[in-house]
Structure formats: C-alpha cells, structure tokens
Amino acid sequence: MPLNTKANLGNPDGFYESLVGAHDGLSEAQSEALNARLILLLANHIGDLAVLRDAITKARQNIPK
Amino acid sequence: MNAPLIDRYPLAFKLYPYARSADQDVATPARHPVVIVGGGPVGLAAALDLGLRGQPVVVLDDHEGVGQGSRAICFAKRTLEIAHRLGAGADMLAKGVVWQKGRVFHDRDEIFDFDLLPEAGHRCPAFINLQQPHFERFLHEAIERANAGGAQIDVRGKNRVDAMQADHTGALLDVMTPEGGYQIHADWLIACDGARSPVRDMMGLGFEGRVFEDNFLIADVKMTADFPTERWFWFEPWFKSGSSALLHKQPDDIWRIDFQLGWDIDREKELKPENVRARVDAMLGADVEYELDWCSIYTFQCRRMEKFRHGRVLFAGDSAHQVSPFGARGANSGVQDADNLAWKLDMVLRGQAPESLMDTYCQERVAAAEENILNSTRATDFLTPKSSVSKAFRDAVLSLAQEFEFARPLINSGRLSVPCVYDAHALNGEDALEGPARTRPGAPCPDAPLGNGFLLDQLGPDFTILSIGAGLEGTFDVAGQTLRVVAVTEDEAKGPIAERYLGGAASAVYLIRPDQHVAGRWPSADVAKIAVALDRATGRVTHAA
Structure with a gap:
C-alpha cells in the first residue's frame, strides 16, 4: 500500500492536542527524545519499508529554510 | 459603592434613555418575576424571549444604549434562527453581510479553502457579519414591537446594580440611577452583565480558566474593495503586519482586520493611528485608500463559572463563560444560553415545571461552554504555540x-461556532427511530424547506410534534396537554426534510423542545411513549441519565 497522504484522522483536533500536550513540561532535549521514540513506535506499526522511505523523502523535501 | 453614574464608553445608539420608574417612588421594593442585569445581546435576547412568552421582564443596564465598536461581528446560523423565532432575524439578514466560505494562507500561498454550509435548504446562511451595535439595535427594535403588541419588557437605562442580597426567594437589588437609588426584588435574576460580571463579583463566585499570552489588534477600516465576502486568514503573512492576520467584510464598506502582535508589546504605541496604518498599508498596499473606523487591542482568556445557576440567580453569556474570539463562539453561545434558559424559566414561573428544570439549563449550557472552550483553546494553541x-x-x-x-x-484558524448537541442529558427522551444521527435527541433541529417556507419557522415557541408521513395533523393531546403538530405528508416527505429527519425510516414522529432541540423520536405516534418523553423534557419526571 502506498503512503496515504489523504486526510485519515478521525479527530484531527483531538490528535493534535494530544501530540502537542505530550510535550508539556519537557525540556527541549526531552521533547526531541519523545519525538524520536514516537516516530520509532509509529514506524514499527507501519512496518512497510517502502512506505516509510516514501514518508522520509516527503518529510525531507521542501523543508523551510 | 454609590459611585456616580458615569458612562464607561461612548454610545453607538442611545436605545433606552433613562426614565423614572414607578418603582423608584414606592415605600417597599417592587417585586418582579424576572430581572435581567445587562442589556447586551444576551440580556436583550433573554428579555425578548421571556417577554414574548408573556412574562413581565425588567432589564437593568448602567448605560443608555449600545457602546461603540464593531466587537462581535460574526453571527452564526443558529443565532440567526433564534433571532428569527424572536422576530429580529429578517432585519439582521437584510443588513448583514452573508458569508460561508473561507480561505487560509501561509505566507503568500493559499493553502486551502472551506465552505461552512455546503448543503442547500436552510433559511439562514452559515454566517452573517454584522457589527454588534446593529445586532443589539435590531433586538431592541423587536422588543419595542413586542411591547406594542402587549409584551411587558421594561429596559431601564442608567440603572446600575450596586448591591444585592440573594436567597431562595430571589434577590433584592440596590439600583443606582441619576436620580438616586432604589430597591427592587427579583424572583429570578439573570446576570448577563459580561465577562467582568459585577453580579458574579457581588456574589463572590469564581471564574477560572486560562489566560493566553498574546495581543491582537483590531483595525476596522472603511474602504471600497472588491475582495470576496469570505473569511481570509493568513499564518505568517508575507506582509509581516503580524504573526497572523484575518480579513472580514462587514456592512457599510467596513472591513475587519485582525493582526496578531505577540505578548510583549506597548499597547499605547501600537494603537497610534500611524502605527496601525503602517500595518494596514503593508497588507493592502500603500496606494489603497481607506479610513480607520475603530481600533482596539485585545487579549483573551478561556474560562467559565463552575455552575451557571446559583439558587434563583442564573448566569448567561460572557458572565458565565468566556472564550477567545477565534471561532465566533462568544456572542453566539450567549444567545444560545438565552434560548435554552427562556422557555425553561417561563415554564417554572407558570408552575408547569419544577424549579429543578433550571439545573438542566446549567448542565446543558456548561456542556456547551466546555465544547466552546475546548475548540477555542485548541485554535488558540495553534495560533500561539506555547513552546518551541x-x-x-x-x-x-x-x-x-x-x-x-x-x-x-490539522490547521486550526478557529473552528467556527456550531450549536452543541446535548448528548446524554437528563431531558433527552427515547430515540426509537432508525433515523439520521444529526437529528438524534439532544440535537438542534436542522432547517429544511417545507411548503412555501422553512421547517424552523413552523416549529413555534412551545413543545411541538413534527409528524413526517405518520398521519398526524392539527393538534396532539398528550399528558393533559395539547401540542401543535407540524404535519409533513408522505408526498412532502422527500428531499432535504427526508434526508435530515427520516434517513432510512419510512415515517417519523419527533417531539421538539421550545428551543428547537429534539426531545425524542419514534417511527409512529405512541401517546404513552411521547407522554414519558414530554414529562422528562420538562423536568417533571427525572431519570438517572
């Protein structure tokens, strides 16, 4: 299955609140650690290396300067 | 207190000049069933609703009309539907700027657009933009028309409540006027006296929540421009006039522009016309001609009272709950408070429902306030990220x-006001219909074309039965009461009304509350079941919800 870039979240506002709220009270280094751990957990859930490589490419391109 | 009555703000419209009341010349304080403190949009809507129901109402306001400044400008569909029921909607629609679409930009790029009312078949649009003074003026004109038709709504300008004593019989108020003080007794007091509510302070009640560390500059400019009538929002706009910006059209060629300034600013400096102009020029281009009509800097908070009912004192609108402006959930939710409160208090005053019905005002509108605060907080956190x-x-x-x-x-520039569905609340009756989710018990009735007009116009001010292909017409007797029936024949039961109220069902009977929320629904008319739902919806029989 290719990387799904269509809207797929049932409750986008609720997800975003949880995502940002997870960082409450963390230092910048801890926040970075949280993000890294989160990406690894989600990557394992996705499992498919082709999909993950596609996501990595899309995330990397057009990063604002 | 007894401080002199000095206007805290200049008036846009002098609507209710001070006039001496007979209550000022009596030895013992006059008794009134309902006194409303505050003649803003919420107080006037509550007064009008109760007055049209036949209740004598006194409104006390410390000014003689509406203050200047456009302030709340976005009035939502549900508010307009309520205003229609109260006889003020047509004026608002005629004056207001109708809109339903918005665009979101980042820097120079348009990221996406949205449509808040993508379906047809509603009398009212998703939104109108209308300066708050006009909204209040139209409500006041409807009050004058109601009074000409026999309603008793007494709006007293320059009447300031300086002290009060509340107990289980109501509240005794010390009222200051230009001619000195007097007292009146309110069997029920409705505090619509704004975010800084003096009534709330006099009762020593709390108002807890979050302060957001940001300042927003409002610049209302007068110009003739051919931007479409849409809500345009910029994140990090290329013109650098703020970290976000909002552009909205109002009537009379006035455009609302909002700039997000950040927390650490010099208010006085930012409000200087030359500095406001520099920001506006950067956005519109230096060659565009305009006049500055009104400017203001605001900060905001999201907070609410724990309870909106304290004995016989009820809080409605900003006195009870406060949100950020993003989403237009302030005035709109306040008018919906009044909508929820008025029919309940009317039934209690008539002895048709127990006083405990007013607890459901608190429960339902606290739920709505929570929903509004949640949406408002999320939008604000997106606009003003609180950490790196x-x-x-x-x-x-x-x-x-x-x-x-x-x-x-995921982009959140404000989730615009929609009415709360009172899911799982005590007044909700049975849902025995395999019908659409949007018309489940607790939901506000969606409008639909019916005959030559619209469904909501036919629902009326009382409990109503809506029969769709279920064979009822005229009136329906239930639990010793006669309810009016809005009958939709099998032939008429197609298109939007069928989609919104039948879904896959062949026929339906809805019990609809006076505030046009669904109380219960069934595939056919079962008197015993409807009686149970009616008793429940009026708080006469309570069930564990």
Missing part, C-alpha cells in the same frame, strides 16, 4: 499542507 516544539509541529503542518491533503484538517 509546539511551534515546530505547527510550522510542519503549515509547510506540508499545501502539497499534502492530510495536513489541512
């Missing part, structure tokens, strides 16, 4: 959104 990681996620969403659709629903 929060900013990083926000910027990532914005930078992905133009190319990838998935990121667009």
Whole structure:
C-alpha cells in the first residue's frame, strides 16, 4: 500500500492536542527524545519499508529554510 | 459603592434613555418575576424571549444604549434562527453581510479553502457579519414591537446594580440611577452583565480558566474593495503586519482586520493611528485608500463559572463563560444560553415545571461552554504555540499542507461556532427511530424547506410534534396537554426534510423542545411513549441519565 497522504484522522483536533500536550513540561532535549521514540513506535506499526522511505523523502523535501 | 453614574464608553445608539420608574417612588421594593442585569445581546435576547412568552421582564443596564465598536461581528446560523423565532432575524439578514466560505494562507500561498454550509435548504446562511451595535439595535427594535403588541419588557437605562442580597426567594437589588437609588426584588435574576460580571463579583463566585499570552489588534477600516465576502486568514503573512492576520467584510464598506502582535508589546504605541496604518498599508498596499473606523487591542482568556445557576440567580453569556474570539463562539453561545434558559424559566414561573428544570439549563449550557472552550483553546494553541516544539509541529503542518491533503484538517484558524448537541442529558427522551444521527435527541433541529417556507419557522415557541408521513395533523393531546403538530405528508416527505429527519425510516414522529432541540423520536405516534418523553423534557419526571 502506498503512503496515504489523504486526510485519515478521525479527530484531527483531538490528535493534535494530544501530540502537542505530550510535550508539556519537557525540556527541549526531552521533547526531541519523545519525538524520536514516537516516530520509532509509529514506524514499527507501519512496518512497510517502502512506505516509510516514501514518508522520509516527503518529510525531507521542501523543508523551510 | 454609590459611585456616580458615569458612562464607561461612548454610545453607538442611545436605545433606552433613562426614565423614572414607578418603582423608584414606592415605600417597599417592587417585586418582579424576572430581572435581567445587562442589556447586551444576551440580556436583550433573554428579555425578548421571556417577554414574548408573556412574562413581565425588567432589564437593568448602567448605560443608555449600545457602546461603540464593531466587537462581535460574526453571527452564526443558529443565532440567526433564534433571532428569527424572536422576530429580529429578517432585519439582521437584510443588513448583514452573508458569508460561508473561507480561505487560509501561509505566507503568500493559499493553502486551502472551506465552505461552512455546503448543503442547500436552510433559511439562514452559515454566517452573517454584522457589527454588534446593529445586532443589539435590531433586538431592541423587536422588543419595542413586542411591547406594542402587549409584551411587558421594561429596559431601564442608567440603572446600575450596586448591591444585592440573594436567597431562595430571589434577590433584592440596590439600583443606582441619576436620580438616586432604589430597591427592587427579583424572583429570578439573570446576570448577563459580561465577562467582568459585577453580579458574579457581588456574589463572590469564581471564574477560572486560562489566560493566553498574546495581543491582537483590531483595525476596522472603511474602504471600497472588491475582495470576496469570505473569511481570509493568513499564518505568517508575507506582509509581516503580524504573526497572523484575518480579513472580514462587514456592512457599510467596513472591513475587519485582525493582526496578531505577540505578548510583549506597548499597547499605547501600537494603537497610534500611524502605527496601525503602517500595518494596514503593508497588507493592502500603500496606494489603497481607506479610513480607520475603530481600533482596539485585545487579549483573551478561556474560562467559565463552575455552575451557571446559583439558587434563583442564573448566569448567561460572557458572565458565565468566556472564550477567545477565534471561532465566533462568544456572542453566539450567549444567545444560545438565552434560548435554552427562556422557555425553561417561563415554564417554572407558570408552575408547569419544577424549579429543578433550571439545573438542566446549567448542565446543558456548561456542556456547551466546555465544547466552546475546548475548540477555542485548541485554535488558540495553534495560533500561539506555547513552546518551541509546539511551534515546530505547527510550522510542519503549515509547510506540508499545501502539497499534502492530510495536513489541512490539522490547521486550526478557529473552528467556527456550531450549536452543541446535548448528548446524554437528563431531558433527552427515547430515540426509537432508525433515523439520521444529526437529528438524534439532544440535537438542534436542522432547517429544511417545507411548503412555501422553512421547517424552523413552523416549529413555534412551545413543545411541538413534527409528524413526517405518520398521519398526524392539527393538534396532539398528550399528558393533559395539547401540542401543535407540524404535519409533513408522505408526498412532502422527500428531499432535504427526508434526508435530515427520516434517513432510512419510512415515517417519523419527533417531539421538539421550545428551543428547537429534539426531545425524542419514534417511527409512529405512541401517546404513552411521547407522554414519558414530554414529562422528562420538562423536568417533571427525572431519570438517572
């Protein structure tokens, strides 16, 4: 299955609140650690290396300067 | 207190000049069933609703009319529907600027657009923009028309409540006027006296919540421009006049522009006309001619009272709950408070429902306030990221959104006001219909074309039965009461009304509350079941919800 870039979240506002709220009270280094751990957990859930490589490419391109 | 009555703000419209009341010349305080403190949009809507129901109402306001400044400008569909029921909607629609679409930009790029009312078949539009003074003026004109028709709504200008004593019989008020003080007794007091509510303070009640560390500059400019009548919102706009900006059209060639300034600013300096003009010029281009009509800087908070009912004192609107302006959930939710409160208090005053019905005002409108505060807080957290990681996620969403659709629903420039569904609340009756979710018990009735007009216009001010292909017409007797029936024949039961009220069902009977929320629904008319739902919806029989 290719990387799904269509809207797929049932409750986008609720997800975003949880995502940002997870960082409450963390230092910048801890926040970075949280993000890294989160990406690894989600990557394992996705499992498919082709999909993950596609996501990595899309995330990397057009990063604002 | 007894401080002199000095206007705290200049008036846009002098609507209710001070006039001496007979209550000022009596030895013992006059008794009134309902006194409302505050003649703003919420107080006037509550007064009008109760007055049209036949209740004598006194409104006390410490000014003689509406203050200047456009302030609340976005009035939502549900508010307009309520205003229609109260006889003020047509004037608002005629004057207001109708809109339903919005565009969101990041820097120079349009990221996406949205449509708040993508379906047809509603009398009222998704939104109108109308300066708050006009909204209040139209309500007051409807009050004058109601009074000409026999209603007793007494709006007293320059009547300031300086002290009060509340107990189980109501409240005794010390009222100051230009001619000195007097006292009146309110069997029920409705505090619609704004976010800084003096009534709330006099009762020593709390108002807890979050302060957001940001300042927003409002510049209302008068110009003739051919921008479409849409809500345009910029994140990090290329013209650098603020970290976000909002553009909205109002009547009379006035445009509302909002700039997000950040927390650490010099208010006085920012409000200087030359500094406001510099920001506006950068946005519109130096060659565009305009006049500055009104400017203001605001900060905001999201907070609410724990309870909106304290004995016989009820809080409605900003006195009870306060949100950020993003989403237009302030005045709109306040008018919906009045809508929820008026029929309940009318039934209690007539002895048709127990006083405990007013607890459901508190329960339902606290739920609505929570929903509004949640949406408002999320929007504000997106606009004003509170940490560097929060900013990083926000910027990532914005930078992905133009190319990838998935990121667009995450962008939050304000989730615009929609009415609360009172799910799982005590007044809800049976849902025995395999009908659409949007018309389940607790939901506000969606409008639909019916005959030569619209469904909501026919629902009326009392409990109503809506029969769709279920064979009822005229009136329906239930639990010793006669309810009016809005009959939709089998032939008429197609198109929007069928989609919104039948779904897959062949026929339906709805019990609809006076505030046009669904109380219960069935595939056919069962008197015993409807009687149970009616008793429940009026608080006469309570069930564990």
